Amino acid sequence: MSTEKEKELAAKAAIKYIEDGMTIGLGTGSTAAHMITALAEEVAKGLNIVGIPSSESTKKLALANGIPLTDFANISAIDINIDGTDEFDPYLQLIKGGGGALLREKILAFNSKLNIIIADCHKQVSRLGKFKLPIETIPFATPILIKKLRIMNLHPILREKDNSPFITDEGNYILDLDITHISNVAQLENTLKQLPGIVETGLFLDIADIVIIGRGDTTEVFKR
Ligand SMILES: O=C[C@H](O)[C@H](O)[C@H](O)COP(=O)(O)O
Numbered sequence: 001m002s003t004e005k006e007k008e009l010a011a012k013a014a015i016k017y018i019e020d021g022m023t024i025g026l027g028t029g030s031t032a033a034h035m036i037t038a039l040a041e042e043v044a045k046g047l048n049i050v051g052i053p054s055s056e057s058t059k060k061l062a063l064a065n066g067i068p069l070t071d072f073a074n075i076s077a078i079d080i081n082i083d084g085t086d087e088f089d090p091y092l093q094l095i096k097g098g099g100g101a102l103l104r105e106k107i108l109a110f111n112s113k114l115n116i117i118i119a120d121c122h123k124q125v126s127r128l129g130k131f132k133l134p135i136e137t138i139p140f141a142t143p144i145l146i147k148k149l150r151i152m153n154l155h156p157i158l159r160e161k162d163n164s165p166f167i168t169d170e171g172n173y174i175l176d177l178d179i180t181h182i183s184n185v186a187q188l189e190n191t192l193k194q195l196p197g198i199v200e201t202g203l204f205l206d207i208a209d210i211v212i213i214g215r216g217d218t219t220e221v222f223k224r
Contacts, residue, residue: 003120003122004030004034004120005214005217006120006121006213006214006215006216007030007031007034007084007118007119007120007214008034008038008214009214009217009218009219010031010034010118010119010120010212010213010214010219011031011032011034011035011037011038011082011118012034012038013118013212013219013221014035014082014116014118014212015035015038015039015042015082017080017114017116017210018039018042018047018049018080019079020047020048020049021048021049022049022079022080023049023050023051023052023070023075023077023078023079024039024049024050024051024052024078024079024080024081024082025051025052025054025078025080025081025082025083025108025109025112025115026039026051026052026053026054026058026062026067026082027054027058027081027082027083027084027101027105027108027118028053028054028055028057028058028083028084028099028101028104028105029083029084029098029099029101030084031084031118031119031120032054032058032082032083032084032118033061034118035082035118036058036061036062036065036067037065039051039065039067040062040065040066040067043065043066043067043068044066049067049068050068050069050070050075051067051068051069051070052069052070052071052072052075052078052108053069054083054101054104054105054108055099055101055104055105055169056169057099057101058101072111077111077112077113078108078111078112078113079112079113079114080112080113080114080115080116081108081109081112081114081115081116082116082117082118083096083105083108083109083115083116083117083118084096084117084118084119085117085119085123085204085208085211086098086123086131086202087123087124087125087128087129087130087131088117088119088123088124088125088208088211088222089125089126089127089128090126092117092208092209092211092222092224093128093185093203093204093205093206093208094117094128094202094203094204094205094207094208095128095129095131095133095134095202095203095204096134096202096204097133097134097135097136097174097201097202098131098134100134100136100159100166100168100169100174101168101169102134102136102200102201102202103136103168103169103170103172103199103200104169104170105204106200106204106207109204109207110207114209114210115207115208115209115210116208116209116210116211116212117208117210117211117212118211118212118213119211119212119213119214120213120214120215121213121214121215121216121220123213124213128179128185128203129178129179129180129182130180132157132176132177132178132179133176133177133178133179133201133202133203134159134174134175134176134177134201134202135174135175135177135192135198135200135201135202136168136170136172136173136174136198136199136200136201137172137173137174137175137197137198137199138172138173138197138199139165139171139172139173140197141196141197141198142158142165142173142175142197144197145175145195145197145198146158146175148195149175149177152191153181154177154178154179155177155178156175156176156177157175157176157177158173158174158175159173159174159175159176170199172199185203185205186205188203189201189203189205206224208224209223209224210222210223210224
């Protein structure tokens with residue numbers, strides 16, 4: 001069974017949690033794209049929901065698939081947020097932001113009653129850190145942050161696209177950090193959030209309620 005099929009299986013299992021009248025957080029990435037396609041099929045059959053996208057790319061995809069959208073001016077909470085991940089550990093702690101959407105994704109997740117994470121089985125790790133930790137930084141502060149993060153042994157790498165810095169939907173930069181030697185990620189999160197110029201990190205701690213993965217031709221569900 002292909003990785004894409006596993007992502008699709010997880011995505012289809014997640015949309016079964018959705019009920020008529022709900023507001024749905026729409027994640028970003030290749031796994032979330034499967035969820036948007038599956039959700040669009042339900043909307044076409046008459047399911048009445050509104051979506052709130054976590055990125056400009058997801059917004060485009062949702063609109064192209066006929067999913068009605070809203071924003072935080074019109075709602076106070078999201079019923080279910082469904083998003084992908086780059087890694088999840090046995091405690092359902094996550095590293096996200098491989099696609100650079102971590103800031104809006106975390107805002108959606110924080111304002112959701114239920115967070116469902118969907119993935120293929122290769123995202124499961126015994127310990128976070130094989131995937132480099134993305135953090136979103138303000139361009140003005142990025143050079144000094146790089147110096148500070150080097151001293152902290154986090155080996156920051158400025159993410160690039162077409163030989164220029166990758167720019168997020170909020171106009172910021174992404175630094176990818178090596179956290180393989182870090183055992184206490186909660187402490188790391190606190191330390192990073194105290195540095196002015198770091199807008200958000202890709203550590204999603206105590207956020208996922210349910211993780212659904214595709215493994216072969218079946219799904220596995222992990223609950224917090
Ligand atoms: O910024 C991107 C997001 O955090 C994605 O959810 C994450 O990178 C997983 O993406 P994919 O489903 O494409 O592996």
